[in-house]
Amino acid sequence: xxxxxxxxxxxxxxxxxxxxxxxxxxxxxxxxxxxxxxxxxxxxxxxxxxxxxxxxxxxxxxxxxxxxxxxxxxxxxxxxxxxxxxxxxxxxxxxxxxxxxxxxxxxxxxxxxxxxxxxxxxxxxxxxxxxxxxxxxxxxxxxxxxxxxxxxxxxxxxxxxxxxxxxxxxxxxxxxxxxxxxxxxxxxxxxxxxxxxxxxxxxxxxxxxxxxxxxxxxxxxxxxxxxxxxxxxxxxxxxxxxxxxxxxxxxxxxxxxxxxxxxxxxxxxxxxxxxxxxxxxxxxxxxxxxxxxxxxxxxxxxxxxxxxxxxxxxxxxxxxxxxxxxxxxxxxxxxxxxxxxxxxxxxxxxxxxxxxxxxxxxxxxxxxxxxxxxxxxxxxxxxxxxxxxxxxxxxxxxxxxxxxxxxxxxxxxxxxxxxxxxxxxxxxxxxxxxxxxxxxxxxxxxxxxxxxxxxxxxxxxxxxx
Amino acid sequence: xxxxxxxxxxxxxxxxxxxxxxxxxxxxxxxxxxxxxxxxxxxxxxxxxxxxxxxxxxxxxxxxxxxxxxxxxxxxxxxxxxxxxxxxxxxxxxxxxxxxxxxxxxxxxxxxxxxxxxxxxxxxxxxxxxxxxxxxxxxxxxxxxxxxxxxxxxxxxxxxxxxxxxxxxxxxxxxxxxxxxxxxxx
Numbered sequence: 027x028x029x030x031x032x033x034x035x036x037x038x039x040x041x042x043x044x045x046x047x048x049x050x051x052x053x054x055x056x057x058x059x060x061x062x063x064x065x066x067x068x069x070x071x072x073x074x075x076x077x078x079x080x081x082x083x084x085x086x087x088x089x090x091x092x093x094x095x096x097x098x099x100x101x102x103x104x105x106x107x108x109x110x111x112x113x114x115x116x117x118x119x120x121x122x123x124x125x126x127x128x129x130x131x132x133x134x135x136x137x138x139x140x141x142x143x144x145x146x147x148x149x150x151x152x153x154x155x156x157x158x159x160x161x162x163x164x165x166x167x168x169x170x171x172x173x174x175x176x177x178x179x180x181x182x183x184x185x186x187x188x189x190x191x192x193x194x195x196x197x198x199x200x201x202x203x204x205x206x207x208x209x210x211x212x213x214x215x216x217x218x219x220x221x222x223x224x225x226x227x228x229x230x231x232x233x234x235x236x237x238x239x240x241x242x243x244x245x246x247x248x249x250x251x252x253x254x255x256x257x258x259x260x261x262x263x264x265x266x267x268x269x270x271x272x273x274x275x276x277x278x279x280x281x282x283x284x285x286x287x288x289x290x291x292x293x294x295x296x297x298x299x300x301x302x303x304x305x306x307x308x309x310x311x312x313x314x315x316x317x318x319x320x321x322x323x324x325x326x327x328x329x330x331x332x333x334x335x336x337x338x339x340x341x342x343x344x345x346x347x348x349x350x351x352x353x354x355x356x357x358x359x360x361x362x363x364x365x366x367x368x369x370x371x372x373x374x375x376x377x378x379x380x381x382x383x384x385x386x387x388x389x390x391x392x393x394x395x396x397x398x399x400x401x402x403x404x405x406x407x408x409x410x411x412x413x414x415x416x417x418x419x420x421x422x423x424x425x426x427x428x429x430x431x432x433x434x435x436x437x438x439x440x441x442x443x444x445x446x447x448x449x450x451x452x453x454x455x456x457x458x459x460x461x462x463x464x465x466x467x468x469x470x471x472x473x474x475x476x477x478x479x480x481x482x483x484x485x486x487x488x489x490x491x
Numbered sequence: 492x493x494x495x496x497x498x499x500x501x502x503x504x505x506x507x508x509x510x511x512x513x514x515x516x517x518x519x520x521x522x523x524x525x526x527x528x529x530x531x532x533x534x535x536x537x538x539x540x541x542x543x544x545x546x547x548x549x550x551x552x553x554x555x556x557x558x559x560x561x562x563x564x565x566x567x568x569x570x571x572x573x574x575x576x577x578x579x580x581x582x583x584x585x586x587x588x589x590x591x592x593x594x595x596x597x598x599x600x601x602x603x604x605x606x607x608x609x610x611x612x613x614x615x616x617x618x619x620x621x622x623x624x625x626x627x628x629x630x631x632x633x634x635x636x637x638x639x640x641x642x643x644x645x646x647x648x649x650x651x652x653x654x655x656x657x658x659x660x661x662x663x664x665x666x667x668x669x670x671x672x673x674x675x676x677x
Contacts, residue, residue, distance in 0.1 A: 045630065046530060046629065046630035047629055047630040050629045050630065171565070171569060177574055178573065178574070179574065180569035180570070180573060180574060181569075182570075182576070182578055183566040183569065183570050183585075183588060183589050183592055184570070184578050184579075184581055184585055184588040184589075185578075186591075188592065189591040189592055189595075192591070192592045192595040192596065193591070193595050196595040196596070196598055196599040199599060199602070199603070200598060200599065200602045203602055203603065203606050204602075207606060207609075210615075211530075211531070211628070214623060214628045215530070215628040215629060217628075218623055218628045218629065219629070231618070231620065232617055232618045233617070234621075235610065235615035235616055235617055235619055236614075236615050236616065236618075236619025236620065236621035237615065237621065237623070237628075238528060238621050238622075238623045238624070238627070238628075239528040239529050239530060239623060239624075239627045239628055240526045240527075240528055240613075241526060241527040241528070241529060241533070241536050241537060241540060241542070242526055242540075242542065242613075243613040243615070244529065244532045244533075244536075244537070245537045245542050245544075245545050246545040246547055246609050246612055246613055247532070247609065247613070248532050248545075249544070249545035249547050249548060250545075250547055250551075250605055250606060250608075250609045253547065253548060253551045253601075253605055254602055254605070254606070257551075257555075257598050257601055257602050258598075258602075260594075260598070261595075261598045264591070264594060264595065264598075268591055271591075468530060468531040468532070469531065471530055471531040471630075472531040472532060472533075475507065
């Protein structure tokens with residue numbers, strides 16, 4: 027980006043301005059100092075939650091799926107709720123890294139690295155649930171079509187559950203590659219900061235792939251980055267579309283809806299941004315990144331939440347309209363049961379958190395106040411978890427035959443695994459903050475001059491004569 | 492230490508616009524630019540150096556096309572040829588149902604092959620030992636010229652465009668390795 031192409035009308039992205047060396051210093055600083063007490067407390071809490079989850083998973087696998095509160099009417103509940111919830115959380119990362127990149131939204135530079143990391147960790151959490159629901163997770167490779175001695179018996183390419191296997195594994199692989207590609211220049215920066223001969227230098231040297239900052243390579247690199255962004259954009263939309271087809275291709279009232287793919291994708295971006303805001307507000311405060319992740323970044327993310335929250339609200343209304351307009355008594359009953367039945371409390375928690383709460387972001391004072399955003403984004407996370415719970419459980423628990431109606435209540439094992447998944451996510455995120463640059467050093471340097479009328483003013487000029 | 496032997500000339504800059512202007516000026520003066528090292532992707536620099544647009548996009552397209560045909564064929568072959576199973580009365584070759592998996596595999600092949608091609612073209616691999624020029628991964632830009640018998644013109648041009656330091660690189664001991672000699676302050 028050359029200096030001449032800048033508009034003085036735009037607000038700077040790094041505020042107050044910094045020099046390139048300062049950016050390197052500041053972003054590398056958390057990696058080069060000992061962890062503070064705040065970090066240790068958070069790490070102790072999150073790894074304890076992870077341990078609880080591991081114990082519950084071990085107990086479940088050793089004993090069987092009977093340790094969960096499922097029954098013959100409700101065969102899917104907490105596990106699939108958590109699966110859809112975590113996949114959704116991941117979507118914000120790809121939206122920020124790929125879609126905003128294609129739309130030339132320069133403000134993404136200081137949040138894309140950590141949002142992409144969240145994508146990876148969220149997908150890891152998500153992938154755990156179908157695995158442990160198998161009961162015999164050591165046979166998980168049966169999900170992939172490989173030549174085998176059973177016929178060979180191939181997978182069923184007509185099943186949305188198989189589409190899911192391909193979607194999630196492709197999504198994880200591509201996100202990981204995209205993320206690592208973005209990291210390489212920063213790893214070279216960290217390699218060159220480390221003293222020669224140290225282990226730190228050796229490790230970063232191994233990971234930096236011999237990056238030297240050559241423009242001949244940057245030329246190819248930028249092209250590949252653009253291509254990956256272009257590939258990841260339809261990919262991320264396809265992932266939650268396919269997740270929604272797990273439900274939509276069935277004939278269960280409440281699931282069998284053509285609106286599901288866009289509804290799920292909007293919900294995924296909505297919940298993902300809420301999670302990004304939740305973590306980012308804490309991280310920018312703890313790591314002193316307020317000038318890099320500015321109020322403007324928070325504000326922009328709040329605006330995305332208003333839009334996607336609006337789409338989600340519209341989808342809720344459309345579902346009700348379609349249930350009434352279809353004239354299908356089973357469809358009508360399912361939706362009346364959702365809003366007024368025994369799980370009405372879950373339904374109204376979802377509506378208030380997902381439709382009413384984001385409306386607060388129309389007020390500028392609220393969407394520029396980090397702590398207000400933090401509180402509201404937590405509520406949205408809760409609401410989006412309940413959305414999946416409502417879709418899964420309320421559609422199943424009163425099926426076509428009233429004699430088989432049932433109620434679902436999670437056992438301590440399921441609650442423990444849910445807590446464990448949060449523990450896994452937060453532990454991975456905390457480790458990431460300590461080991462890798464949380465903000466893209468290279469990309470932020472590229473936007474330092476953004477909207478600075480005198481882009482050179484903060485650069486130290488050595489011996490210019 | 493005089494530049495009697497032919498050694499690659501190097502000039503350091505601290506501002507993006509300086510390195511852009513200097514690169515254009517050096518190229519206009521007919522001096523061969525070996526490479527320009529920058530801490531971030533400086534847009535316009537590839538044009539100033541006269542680099543061609545990367546053709547990895549073609550690799551990406553053909554990798555995607557291969558992935559698409561491979562998976563479409565594979566899904567059809569397993570479902571309709573190798574072991575046809577009646578699933579809910581659907582046709583054995585139920586092409587529309589193969590679309591999601593085919594799409595995912597297209598994206599996966601395109602992404603993995605393109606990135607591998609980048610690493611191959613750029614000769615980057617895990618653990619490759621490389622020494623970046625001082626400061627270019629932090630806050631400096633460096634222009635390296637092809638070896639010159641006389642670098643006075645190059646130096647004058649660079650200084651004119653705001654170079655903060657000039658010097659020579661040692662002739663490369665091994666390909667891909669650049670070692671900087673102590674620079675000469677401008």
